[in-house]
Amino acid sequence: MPADTVSIMGIFASENGAAVAIDGLHETPWTIERVHSPIPSHAIEQALELPKSRVGWFTLAGGIIGFFAGFLLAAFTATRWSLIVSGKPVVALVPFFIVGFEFTILFAVFGNILGLISQARLPRFKAVAGYDERFSGDRFGVLARCTSDEKERLTRFFEEKGAETKVVVQTDS
Amino acid sequence: MEQTLTYQSIDDTVLDTLLPPRRSYWVVVSLLFAGVLMGGACWMVQILVGIGVGGQNNPVHWGTYLINFVFWVGIAHSGTLISAILHLFRAGWRNPIARAAETMTVFAVCTAGLYPFIHLGRVWMVYYMLPVPNQRTLWPNFQSPLMFDVVAISTYLTVSSLFWYTGMLPDLAIIRDHATGVRRKIFSVLSLGWTGEFEIWRHYTRGYLFFAALATPLVISVHSVVSWDFALSVVPGWHTTIFAPYFVAGAIHSGLAMVVTLMIPLRVIFRYENIITDRVLESVAKTIIFTGLIVGFAYGTEIFIAWYSHNPIEMESFRWRAFGDYSLEYWIMVSCNVLIPLLLFFKKIRTNIRVLFIISLLVNVGMWYERFVIIIGSVAHDFLPHAWGLYSPSWVEFGIMIGSFCLFFFLFVLFVKHMPSVSMTEMKETLHEGDSHAG
Numbered sequence: 001m002p003a004d005t006v007s008i009m010g011i012f013a014s015e016n017g018a019a020v021a022i023d024g025l026h027e028t029p030w031t032i033e034r035v036h037s038p039i040p041s042h043a044i045e046q047a048l049e050l051p052k053s054r055v056g057w058f059t060l061a062g063g064i065i066g067f068f069a070g071f072l073l074a075a076f077t078a079t080r081w082s083l084i085v086s087g088k089p090v091v092a093l094v095p096f097f098i099v100g101f102e103f104t105i106l107f108a109v110f111g112n113i114l115g116l117i118s119q120a121r122l123p124r125f126k127a128v129a130g131y132d133e134r135f136s137g138d139r140f141g142v143l144a145r146c147t148s149d150e151k152e153r154l155t156r157f158f159e160e161k162g163a164e165t166k167v168v169v170q171t172d173s
Numbered sequence: 174m175e176q177t178l179t180y181q182s183i184d185d186t187v188l189d190t191l192l193p194p195r196r197s198y199w200v201v202v203s204l205l206f207a208g209v210l211m212g213g214a215c216w217m218v219q220i221l222v223g224i225g226v227g228g229q230n231n232p233v234h235w236g237t238y239l240i241n242f243v244f245w246v247g248i249a250h251s252g253t254l255i256s257a258i259l260h261l262f263r264a265g266w267r268n269p270i271a272r273a274a275e276t277m278t279v280f281a282v283c284t285a286g287l288y289p290f291i292h293l294g295r296v297w298m299v300y301y302m303l304p305v306p307n308q309r310t311l312w313p314n315f316q317s318p319l320m321f322d323v324v325a326i327s328t329y330l331t332v333s334s335l336f337w338y339t340g341m342l343p344d345l346a347i348i349r350d351h352a353t354g355v356r357r358k359i360f361s362v363l364s365l366g367w368t369g370e371f372e373i374w375r376h377y378t379r380g381y382l383f384f385a386a387l388a389t390p391l392v393i394s395v396h397s398v399v400s401w402d403f404a405l406s407v408v409p410g411w412h413t414t415i416f417a418p419y420f421v422a423g424a425i426h427s428g429l430a431m432v433v434t435l436m437i438p439l440r441v442i443f444r445y446e447n448i449i450t451d452r453v454l455e456s457v458a459k460t461i462i463f464t465g466l467i468v469g470f471a472y473g474t475e476i477f478i479a480w481y482s483h484n485p486i487e488m489e490s491f492r493w494r495a496f497g498d499y500s501l502e503y504w505i506m507v508s509c510n511v512l513i514p515l516l517l518f519f520k521k522i523r524t525n526i527r528v529l530f531i532i533s534l535l536v537n538v539g540m541w542y543e544r545f546v547i548i549i550g551s552v553a554h555d556f557l558p559h560a561w562g563l564y565s566p567s568w569v570e571f572g573i574m575i576g577s578f579c580l581f582f583f584l585f586v587l588f589v590k591h592m593p594s595v596s597m598t599e600m601k602e603t604l605h606e607g608d609s610h611a612g
Contacts, residue, residue, distance in 0.1 A: 034371070034372075035371040036368060036371070037369050037371060037374060038180060038343075038347075038369055038598065038601060039598055039601045039602050040374045040377070040378045040602070041374075045371070045374075045375070048371060050371070050375050053376045053378075053379035053380075055379045055383065056379060059383045059387075073304055073315070076312075077304060077314075077315060078312075078314075078315065080312050081312070095316045096315060096316075098321050098324075098394075098398065099315050099320075099324055101394060102321075102324045102325050102328045102391075102394065103328075105332060105387050105390065105391045105394075106332065108387050109331070109332045109335060109336075109387055112380050112383050112387070113335060113380075115376070115380060116339070116376055116377065116380035119376040120373040120375075120376040121372075122365045122366065122367075122373065123362075123365035126366075128368050128370075131368050133350040133351075135368065135369050136346045136349075136350045136367075136369055137180060137181065137184050138179070138181050138184070
């Protein structure tokens with residue numbers, strides 16, 4: 001982060017207020033750094049114009065691996081005996097599909113969890129600069145960065161949108 | 174509901190439930206724990222003396238252990254129905270009860286999962302059910318529905334536990350932000366450092382949606398697999414293609430009843446009237462009517478197919494169910510699962526909380542007896558008259574059964590006092606989008 005910049009957190013009481021501020025920030029030279037919300041808000045999501053999460057690819061990969069893992073496990077264990085009962089095939093497709101299906105779900109969920117924690121970069125145990133405990137309760141936070149000489153303008157911008165503001169000191173690590 | 178609640182009031186109401194409990198709470202916990210110990214002691218007796226101390230014998234080789242296994246798996250399913258399927262359908266009324274229903278799922282699967290261990294007798298041989306290499310290269314037979322069960326139930330326990338925990342992350346952060354000292358540290362770890370950043374929400378909502386989408390077919394497959402324990406045999410009364418949908422519908426029926434049984438006391442004790450509203454309970458009651466009708470249809474279809482098949486053994490099996498030695502159990506099943514839920518068609522009845530609670534208890538009783546009738550009734554009276562025989566549970570089985578009920582309620586009671594029993598985040602989502610909700 002350049003040394004001559006400053007971050008201001010706008011703390012909003014409503015998601016609409018936060019969404020309007022985000023929309024407004026797009027038309028300014030200031031950069032949106034982070035947005036905090038107590039709920040997954042559609043209004044904010046639209047305002048941020050975020051791309052679709054890639055978690056689904058992890059889920060899909062997990063599911064495909066799971067299906068083959070389950071099916072092959074059942075087939076492998078059956079071939080260890082190679083016991084033909086009533087002329088039925090040793091590698092039986094229908095019952096092994098059930099094992100494959102259960103493994104598909106199990107591994108898809110593992111993939112989903114892996115995708116979630118890797119994409120969202122969880123867990124995060126380091127203190128987040130500017131985090132306000134009210135963000136988990138009833139407040140929405142929009143953190144924006146500007147050059148030092150525009151600090152007053154950005155603060156006024158947030159206040160005009162109905163926010164409470166505070167300067168956030170970012171520590172590079 | 175929407176007018177009176179704010180984000181702040183939701184947090185306050187739920188966080189108040191986590192305040193240090195009164196002595197009466199610990200009395201209840203102690204009593205339930207004593208029940209668990211008693212059940213454990215009965216199991217110990219069985220391990221020391223042998224599986225013969227149970228009442229199972231030829232021809233009824235599956236007794237209360239399998240009845241309770243199927244019963245608890247069924248109870249578990251409604252939690253997933255409420256949390257996953259209704260989430261996909263965006264049914265707002267599921268939000269206040271979803272957390273408790275998911276909790277019910279996890280603890281019910283844990284309780285159900287104990288029964289195969291108990292029924293094994295020689296429980297130390299449990300590893301034979303797992304696909305682990307051993308010196309005799311004995312592998313599980315994955316063509317057996319009992320092995321499908323092992324895979325399905327362990328998958329279900331893993332998935333529902335992860336779904337439950339993931340859903341709690343934002344709420345754990347709320348508790349962390351209101352806690353101090355060691356408690357704050359514990360909840361910091363449990364919440365994985367959740368900050369509500371939109372970058373996290375973006376992946377979280379997507380991941381949660383996939384969770385729901387995956388849990389939905391899983392819940393249907395798991396109880397179908399449980400039904401195949403019976404349906405893939407040739408025993409009259411078991412060998413039927415209706416079993417999978419019939420078991421799934423029954424599971425949802427019993428689970429919904431258990432949700433009501435748990436929610437009504439929770440609402441009274443924790444003063445959740447503004448959150449678990451009359452409308453929410455009424456919606457569950459309406460769903461119980463629907464599942465009750467499906468279950469009733471399944472009972473009728475079984476009898477019709479037995480008659481239509483012209484198979485004398487099948488016909489005798491169903492005649493005996495209704496008029497034989499276990500006819501009392503059969504008619505308890507029909508009355509509690511099909512006839513009594515019809516009372517909920519009347520608005521006055523389904524909006525009367527006390528009556529609704531009693532009906533939910535009766536449905537639970539009826540669904541236990543449904544499992545009794547299916548599991549005991551079919552093998553007690555199958556092909557050959559000389560092989561017919563009756564069954565009654567022994568004191569060891571009763572002890573283990575009471576212990577399992579105590580275990581379920583023990584875990585649930587501990588949970589609701591130490592973790593958020595209502596999802597604060599999902600409740601906030603149900604309030605009107607965009608408004609200011611600051612306290």
